[in-house]
Every structure is written in structure tokens, then in C-alpha cells.
Amino acid sequence: MSELPSSNGLLIVPHLRVQNANAISSPLTWGFPAISAFIGLMQAVERRLEGRFALMFDSVGVVCHSHDAQVTGGYQRALRLTRNPVNERGETAAIVEEGRIHLDITLIFGVSGYSEDGQPDPVQGDWQKRRTIAAEIANLLGSMRIAGGSVFLDPQHQPVLEPLAQGEERSKQFRRLRRRWLPGFALVSRDDLLQNHLQQLRGENASADLLDAWLDLSRLNLRVQEARPASESQPAKVEWRAQRVVPNGWLVPIPVGYGALGPLQAAGCVANARDGQTPLRFVESLYSIGQWLSPHRLRDVDDLLWYASAAPEAGLYRCHNLYSQTLCTDDME
Amino acid sequence: MNAPSSSRQQAIRSLIERFIAERLATKLEGLADDDPKRATLLAQYAPDVWLEDAARRAGQIQAVTHTLKAIHPDAKGTNLYCLPNSLPQHALVGSHCLGDDFAGDVVGNAAALDVYKLLKLEHDGQTLLDLLLAADADAIAALHTDDEQARSLAPAFTGITRARDGLASHTHGKQLYWLVGDDPRNDEHYHLLAPLYASSLAHRVYQAIQADRFGEPAKEARQARRDKQFHPGVIHEYPDLAVQKLGGTKPQNISQLNSERRGNNYLLASLPPSWQPRDVRLPIRTRDGSIFPAFGKRPAVAELVRSLRDFLLSGPPANVHTRNSRDELLTELIDELLLYAVELWAFEPGWSAKPECNLNRAEQLWLDFRRAEHDAIFASEWRRMEWLTEVRERFANWLNARLVSKLSVGDVENSYWVKKAGGNALWLDLDWLNRAWVEQFEREQRDLEAEHE
Numbered sequence: 001m002s003e004l005p006s007s008n009g010l011l012i013v014p015h016l017r018v019q020n021a022n023a024i025s026s027p028l029t030w031g032f033p034a035i036s037a038f039i040g041l042m043q044a045v046e047r048r049l050e051g052r053f054a055l056m057f058d059s060v061g062v063v064c065h066s067h068d069a070q071v072t073g074g075y076q077r078a079l080r081l082t083r084n085p086v087n088e089r090g091e092t093a094a095i096v097e098e099g100r101i102h103l104d105i106t107l108i109f110g111v112s113g114y115s116e117d118g119q120p121d122p123v124q125g126d127w128q129k130r131r132t133i134a135a136e137i138a139n140l141l142g143s144m145r146i147a148g149g150s151v152f153l154d155p156q157h158q159p160v161l162e163p164l165a166q167g168e169e170r171s172k173q174f175r176r177l178r179r180r181w182l183p184g185f186a187l188v189s190r191d192d193l194l195q196n197h198l199q200q201l202r203g204e205n206a207s208a209d210l211l212d213a214w215l216d217l218s219r220l221n222l223r224v225q226e227a228r229p230a231s232e233s234q235p236a237k238v239e240w241r242a243q244r245v246v247p248n249g250w251l252v253p254i255p256v257g258y259g260a261l262g263p264l265q266a267a268g269c270v271a272n273a274r275d276g277q278t279p280l281r282f283v284e285s286l287y288s289i290g291q292w293l294s295p296h297r298l299r300d301v302d303d304l305l306w307y308a309s310a311a312p313e314a315g316l317y318r319c320h321n322l323y324s325q326t327l328c329t330d331d332m333e
Numbered sequence: 334m335n336a337p338s339s340s341r342q343q344a345i346r347s348l349i350e351r352f353i354a355e356r357l358a359t360k361l362e363g364l365a366d367d368d369p370k371r372a373t374l375l376a377q378y379a380p381d382v383w384l385e386d387a388a389r390r391a392g393q394i395q396a397v398t399h400t401l402k403a404i405h406p407d408a409k410g411t412n413l414y415c416l417p418n419s420l421p422q423h424a425l426v427g428s429h430c431l432g433d434d435f436a437g438d439v440v441g442n443a444a445a446l447d448v449y450k451l452l453k454l455e456h457d458g459q460t461l462l463d464l465l466l467a468a469d470a471d472a473i474a475a476l477h478t479d480d481e482q483a484r485s486l487a488p489a490f491t492g493i494t495r496a497r498d499g500l501a502s503h504t505h506g507k508q509l510y511w512l513v514g515d516d517p518r519n520d521e522h523y524h525l526l527a528p529l530y531a532s533s534l535a536h537r538v539y540q541a542i543q544a545d546r547f548g549e550p551a552k553e554a555r556q557a558r559r560d561k562q563f564h565p566g567v568i569h570e571y572p573d574l575a576v577q578k579l580g581g582t583k584p585q586n587i588s589q590l591n592s593e594r595r596g597n598n599y600l601l602a603s604l605p606p607s608w609q610p611r612d613v614r615l616p617i618r619t620r621d622g623s624i625f626p627a628f629g630k631r632p633a634v635a636e637l638v639r640s641l642r643d644f645l646l647s648g649p650p651a652n653v654h655t656r657n658s659r660d661e662l663l664t665e666l667i668d669e670l671l672l673y674a675v676e677l678w679a680f681e682p683g684w685s686a687k688p689e690c691n692l693n694r695a696e697q698l699w700l701d702f703r704r705a706e707h708d709a710i711f712a713s714e715w716r717r718m719e720w721l722t723e724v725r726e727r728f729a730n731w732l733n734a735r736l737v738s739k740l741s742v743g744d745v746e747n748s749y750w751v752k753k754a755g756g757n758a759l760w761l762d763l764d765w766l767n768r769a770w771v772e773q774f775e776r777e778q779r780d781l782e783a784e785h786e
Binding site: 024025027028029030031032036040043046047050051057064066067069071099182183185187191194195209210211214215218219220221222223224225238240241242246250252253254256257258259260261262264265269270271272273274275277278279280281282283284285286287288290292294296297308310312314315316317318 | 404668
């Protein structure tokens, strides 16, 4: 399951405005909805379409153009709260601090069209038909919620459904597309840095663990640099500087999925489950490192796309993005 | 019981009795000598009486690592005690990273938390709870002088680590569908996932951040930084760290560890970088008739230039990694430049035609390219693309000047890159600068040209 599903088309919905999306993506992170929220959205779209188009949704990429977090404070942020209605007994409802954020995002779906009932693959269809399909799906998105936030389409930007070009044409196509996503930042996975950094930390401290590596990548570490020793004429010159693992890489801690806390419970065994037909599992969030990149830095659309996998026997339900895998191949060349 | 270990049993017993006596002392504090409550309290805190009551109240609390109430204070349902080492060891961050050294949490009636404190009393590095769970004869015997009574008390205490009967989630708890098959339209291809709050994990993150913010070594390092003094330590800063309050004014209702954290839950920021169009101004009255002085003042650009300078000055070996790191920094700088251009492209075209605009022609052609739609001379100049070469040179000259001006003469002389450039006044090798430039920037411009025509 750890391979990006191959797609023959891209469905691009540019500049979706999301209002009051949930900014708390996990018990340890805030600032952007978890990538699993976008995977869930993609699956919900496919379900809502009920096979209206011969189209499967394989993966999703997100470019964030701007954001407006509903927070206060400088060094330490506090969440700006809403006053919620009282409960049925007229008592003040328990306050659950919810972070909210307004977003302007472009969604890029990797899709697979297929021919059905003698009809041609919609991805390969003519320009006008593709535009109609894209508009219809975008309208559907406009009626849904993204990470709990309301969605507004920007009429100035047309959604498109494009067949993915092959060979040399493919990179040309991608260069054209990615420029349209400027200015903005795409989220990619840096699982590789988490592992590399752990090895590095272990060089200094054998008992370092993944959590140490994760925290170290999530913060700025300031050290004295270029300390010039004091001389008779001049006092020592000391400069504190932040050092980063990736020079100027905008690295962030992100939740990427869930790990099981016990066995899968058969459907109906757990009280108050959302339904009685689906097996349920208690889980916790799992975390990795992500990087926000200008779309210019992406070399192929595959760098951008995320997909989900499930390995129930290993107790692992997670999202993947293969940006760093292509980085490794580049290094080997 | 066993004669040889009776002294150990005694030690554990006195540990327990001391604990009870301390609690009694706090209760008695402030009570008048003749207060009738004194007698009641003294009776209640007789060790055997108190222990028996504690064993009864132990049923009101549960030792856990994962809680539901932290997700919503009104949620009632299953909380779990998962030893980190018993969880699958994923290559991601989660509670499994904690290993043996983790803080257990307690949920349930806050009034019974003292029972948990009792069980956390340590004898020879092991908690009373650990000892009882291991059926340690001395620990059990220490619970009561009567063996039978002691043996009946022990299971009541160890019961707090057992999950309560009947698994339950709650409408206020989170539950999400995860596709486990390959057809999103098939309901049977999903598992329901019910995330719990990893309290022990959150506690270690909390402690790490507290130490980085308020610990003594951190304070010393910060003071040294303020005083511009040398200090061997590291200052850890968590940009945009947010604090979420769990449990409002009653954090103890959520869990014991939440109470120890005063209800503060730290959230690390995943925020994307900010791009704020209102920060961009049209380059009408520019310094030296160029955008580059203003461009260089953008914080991201200034930092990149500084990083590039620091990197080159650090004397990295001449190998492929050095080249990659250098090119990465340069690429980011070019990204910033392209981003800047895109920001300006958002303005109404033709702004560069204003008489008060002192921007040089090449940069006008680049940054106000849509003016060509209504300006024939401008359009023909644009098509010759000579401006592209000029902008490239301006960028290279600007960057070199920025790098050199920040260096002292000695720095320049000692720089590996200067030696390599063979006394070139520009200590950055223009060749590689140009190569990277051509690849990243010119290509984009040509695409734009193709689209434009």
C-alpha cells in the first residue's frame, strides 16, 4: 500500500476559501488542518458523486495561498474563542477550546478516469466536457465542509480537469501548473528528516528517541556563533543565531495518521459508536515532520500528492507523501 | 510473614503511615485545639481505617495513559492504560517513543486522587503500585496487620490499572472513518477510529517545553543572549506555540496530569509561511531605480542572504553536498524573487508608465509585463528579451555586493570561495549563480512568454 496510486488526470480546484476551519489538527499541533482531513474530504466527494462520472479519486495535494489564524498574543498564542449556546438544561456548555483558521487553498486531486458503458474516459474527453465535470465537482465541494470550515468558491478561478501528460510533456505541463499556484506553499512530508535527525542526535546522546528528534526539528535552536575572543582593544563579539537542519526549510510538526491502542473491536461491541456496522478501534495520533515549499520547488506533481493507507494488523493508519523519496533518488544519481 | 524481609515490610508500612500522617497534619492545620472536628479526623486517619477507605475509593479512579475527557470534558467512555513498550513501534512519533520512562495519568473522581498518590509512593525505586502488581508479599503485608485483610485490600488497589468493563466511546468523543479497503463508496471498507488523548506523551512534550522556556539553564542562556555574552548552552524557541486550556477552571476534572499541567496543553505550530499582499508596495520611487535594495530588506530574503554567507564562510568541503546545500539556498532566494514578481503582477498593469516611476527599464519590462498589451514599444522591447539578461546581471551583482559588504576584509581573503575564484573581486562564482538562475528563472519567464502570446 505504500505506493502512490497512479492517476491519469488532475482535478484542480483553485483558490477555495475555507472559513473557520478547525486549526487544531491533533492534541499536539495547530495551525493547519491535518492532511487526513483532506483525504477524508476526497473520499466524501467520491461518495457524494455516486458514480456520476467514471472517475476515481486517488490522492490529494494542498497549496495554501494565505491563512488567517484566529489567535491572539505574540510569543505564546492563545486561541480566540467563541461563546457557545447553553445546553438543554440552560447551563453553560463545557468550554472546549477550538482554534479556528481562515484559509485560501488550492486543492489538486490525482484522479483516474476510466471508460464505462461504451463511454470514453472523462479525463481524456474534450476540453468543454472536462470543464463541465470540474465545475460540477467544484460546486459539490462548495457545499461541503473542509476540516469543519465552510467552503466558498472563487468565481475568478476556474476549476480544471486535465489529463496528465507523459514523458517530457509531463514536466512542461507541471511547470505551467505550478506557476499558477504562486504565491503559495505546498505541504510535503519529511519523514526522512525525522529518521536522519534521530541518527544525528544519537551521535551526541545514545538515549535520544524519535520524540526528541521531532521536537528538535519543530523548534529554533539558537547557539552562539562567531564568538570573537576578547582582546585588549575590543570586547568579545557574540552573536546568537538560529540553526536549522535544512537551511531555510520551513519545517513543521504535523499529524500524519493514527496508531492502534489495542485490537480492532467488532462492529456493535463498543457503546456509543457512530454506527453499529463498522468495526471500531481506539487509536492515538501519530506525528511526523512536514515541509511547506513554494510550488516552484516541486519537480513533479507526485511530489505534492498525499494518499492514505491502512495496515490494520500493524495497527497503523496513515497518510503518505513521497516528496522525500524522490529527493533520495536525486542524491543517488 | 517472612522473617527475613520483615524489616522491608516495616519500611513500606512506615512509608504508608508517614503519607497518611502528613495528610492528617494538613487537615488539622488551623483547627482550634478544642474543635470537635479534630476527634473525627483523628479517627478517620487511623492508618487501618484510612487504608480501608482508600481501597474502597480506588474503584473511583483509573490509571491511564490515554484519556477521553481531554478531547471533550463531557465525554464519558473508555480510557486506556497502554504501556508504551507494548505498543507497535512505528517509525513515527507516538506514545511508543516513551519507553519505560513515562508519567502515568489518572482519571475519575478527583476526590480519590490521594489514593493514586499513595500508590505512587516509592520504595527502593519501585512504586507501591508496581510492587502490588507484582504481588510483592512485603508490600501486601504492609497494608494491614491482619494477613487476610491485607490480601483482600491489594486487588482493590491494583484494580486501578484495569480498563473498566464495557468499551465505550461517546457522542462528544471523536470518531472518524478510515478507508481500509479500496472502494471509498463501500461502507464495509472502513474502520471507525476513535482517537484518545495521549496524556503521557503530551506530558513529556509539556515538560520538555517547560524546561526549554522556564528551566534554569534556559534562563541563563537567554540572559547571556540579552547581554550579548558567550554561553555554551542552546536556546530552544517554539515559534507560534499555542496554549489550549483543557477543562477550563477545573483542570482536575480532566485528569491528574492535566491538573499538574494546570490545564495547559501545548500545541506546536504547523502554520504555513505567511504571504501578505498588503506588505507589497509598487516600486515607483525606488532607491537606485531598482527593486533590489527593497527586495533585500524582506525578512525572508535577508535571512537567506545571511545563511548563504554563513554557509560559505564556514568553509565547507568542496563536494556534492556542499554544492547541493549552496544551490538549495540560492534556489530559495530565486523563489523569493519570483514570488516578489508574482506579487507585483497582481497589480493593475501599466503602473510603470507613471512619470514618477524611476524603476529601470529592464525591471519595468519584467515586473509590469502586462503593460505590453497596451504599449507597442514596450511590447517590442519585451519580446527581445534583453531585459532578462539585464535583470539576471542585476540580481547577481546585488547578491555579490550584499555578500561582500557583510564581510570583513579578512573574511574575504580567507574564504575558500574567493581562493577558488582566483582573486575575482566577486567572491561568488558567477558561473554557478548564472546556471542556477537560467534554470530556475529564465525557464519560468519563457513559459510565461509562451502563455502570453
